[in-house]
Amino acid sequence: MGNPKAFLTVNRKEAGYRPKHDRISDYGEVEQTLNTEDRVLQASRCMDCGVPFCQYGCPLGNKMPEWQDYIYKGNWKRAAYSLQSTNDFPEFTGRVCPAPCEKTCVLAIEDSPITIRENEAAVMEHAYSEGHMKPLIPEKRSGKKVAVIGSGPSGLAVANQLNRRGHSVTVYEKDTQIGGLLRYGIPDFKLNKNVVQRRVDLMRAEGVEFITNTEIGKDIKGGDLLKDYDAICIAIGSQVPRNLPVEGRELNGVHYAMEYLTMQNKIVAEETLEEKDFINAKGKNVLVIGGGDTGSDCIGTANRQGAANIIQIEILPKPKELKEIENRWPVPFPAYLKTSSSHLEGCERRWSLNTKRFIGEDGKLTAVEVVEVEWEKDASGKFTMKEVGTPEILKIDLAFLALGFIHPIYEGFLEELKITLTERKNIHTDDYRKTNIDKVFAAGDCVSGQSLVVTSIASGRKTAGHIDEFLKK
Ligand SMILES: Cc1cc2nc3c(=O)[nH]c(=O)nc-3n(C[C@H](O)[C@H](O)[C@H](O)COP(=O)(O)OP(=O)(O)OC[C@H]3O[C@@H](n4cnc5c(N)ncnc54)[C@H](O)[C@@H]3O)c2cc1C
Structure with missing residues (x-):
């Protein structure tokens, strides 16, 4: 000091x-x-x-x-x-x-x-x-080959760690560019994609091979990877979004948040998009359902597109401000009211509101019906929701469902390889981060459920350590 x-x-x-x-x-x-x-x-x-x-x-x-x-x-x-x-x-x-x-x-x-x-x-x-980020190329190669499926922060951390330990690593990514949610989820106004690309270029210079536009399970069978590699790490994220199966969900104008955020990130990256994938909030009344980070990213995007009005609703009660929480130190993840740069750019925020139904005309979204709720603990200690007050109609043209993700996509190579899942349908791993299939490991959100960039990197590092031990045996 x-x-x-x-x-x-x-x-x-x-x-x-x-x-x-x-x-x-x-x-x-x-x-x-x-x-x-x-x-x-x-x-x-x-x-x-x-x-x-x-x-x-x-x-x-x-x-x-x-x-x-x-x-x-x-x-x-x-x-x-x-x-x-x-x-x-x-x-x-x-x-x-x-x-x-x-x-x-x-x-x-x-x-x-x-x-x-x-x-x-x-x-x-x-x-x-200052030029300190030079490629660290391993002096000796182990002769072992590792395939990483998925190029989000967890897959990249696995690849980085194993490559630096001398193994030959190939990262397979189904999308056009490397980065997972760093690239196609988190908006550019929070994370410039040059920052992601700069690191990918460095890893490539260090010897990591990246293969994009290749979905394992479709373009290459899981069984073929098993034959070709000494170890495999699954790092496919938690890509099944939570739906809101209420009346009117099918109306034109109701979208998952990721459809919207991915589209905008692709536009900024000047990637080619199909006409049907464009979602434009310009001049529209926008509703964001879900009070978390993803919802906040939708608000920032809609404001940049020139939305007329934005409302964000959350089913849970308004949390306390960080300063109001007593004795919180040293809790690393206290639950508190987060106000992001996107919120400050303009939106109305409301809490304890349940979405009853979407309303439309000629197949197009025009309004939503919401109702206030109260949360009570029942005898078993479980919180239950009770509707209070009269339902309210909000005029809206676009609605984004930012309700989180429930588990990884099972259909495809997970199904083909008969990978065992947990009760929550995430990938089950043992104490060594290994799945039920020999030489197949897993890391990141597909194991833990949706989390954070920092926890995904930590998971990738830990899994890489176990894969390295496995390869050395
Ligand atoms: C909109 C949004 C904003 C977020 N903001 C933040 C934030 O501000 N801070 C924070 O800490 N966290 C944030 N998160 C969470 C964070 O991004 C994730 O926890 C993290 O990216 C998970 O990393 P991962 O490597 O496990 O998976 P992902 O990043 O989801 O990457 C998985 C990759 O696997 C690929 N893949 C899937 N299946 C296959 C297949 N069969 N073959 C080939 N490739 C495949 C996918 O295309 C994807 O690229 C945010 C999440 C979202 C959705």
Whole structure:
């Protein structure tokens, strides 16, 4: 720790967002950056507590005190080295992580944790711009071949770890470009796709082979991969969205959030789209159902497209603000009211509302009927929902279902290989992250259910460790 009193004299300072009128007219990242002098001051606030709760809060176990100190000393190269010793892709988490490390930072007790997430992004930008991110090509190859199915953060972490350990890795991706939800889910205004591509290019230069537009199970049978590779890692994400099977669901204008977000990400990437895939919110009254991150991403996208009005509804009650939750420290993932840059760009937010039915004319969505609900605990301790008040009709032209994902897609190679599932229909793995099929492992959301980029990278790293052990035997 360079400056033991900085936490007393330097206030937390966030870089903040670009002004609303500016950011709303493009898809560039909304978050700004601090100048280097301020960034160093922010890192100097780390108290090097002795027991680093931040490290315990981080699913990757990032060594925050160590690299805050390197930032303070201006040793950006060592900071990047330390950060990457536990996290394969800090440039992603530095942009999109909900930062459980900041919830567990001891300074969070006073509501002013270190700006760990922003510092992380800054370290990686320094590392790239100063030329420290050179390909690390393994000196020796093991002669073992590994196939990774899926190129989201978990698949990329598996590939990165195993390639650096000398195995020959091929990543198969059914989509056009590499990145999974980093590429086609998270909007560009949160994560610029050049940041994803830059890392993919580096991994390719290090020897990872990427094969896109190839769906395992359809273009290549799972059985053929089993014959050709020494180990396989399934990292196909949790791609079955939760539906809302109410009257009118089939109306033109009701979409899954991912149909909308993927479309917009493809437009920004100048990919070719079919006419039927275009969804435009310009001048429309938009309803977003679901109060989470995906819903918030729909709001940011609809505002950029020029929506007339946006309402976001959530079936659960309004959570408390982070500051209002007593004794929360050091809980890494407290449930609190999150207000994203997209919310600040304009939308109405309502809670405790259930969607009764969609209403339409000539097959086109025109309105939705909602009703207020109350949640009560029953005798067994389970929360049950009760409708209160009179139903209300909201005039809308577009509705996005942002209700989460339930499990991976089973039809295809999972079915072909008879992969065992859990009760929740995720992939079942043993303590070594192995499925019921010999030499087939799994990582990420397809095992855990929908989660976060940081937990997916952590899962990929852990699985890669077990695959490496397996290959060495
Ligand atoms: C809209 C949205 C916004 C999000 N925002 C955030 C955020 O801000 N911060 C955060 O931490 N997390 C966020 N998340 C969650 C995060 O993106 C996921 O938890 C994470 O991407 C999961 O990683 P994964 O590698 O397990 O799967 P995915 O990222 O889903 O990748 C799976 C990949 O496998 C491919 N695939 C599937 N089947 C096959 C097959 N048969 N053959 C070949 N390829 C196949 C898919 O095409 C996909 O590319 C968000 C999620 C969504 C949907």
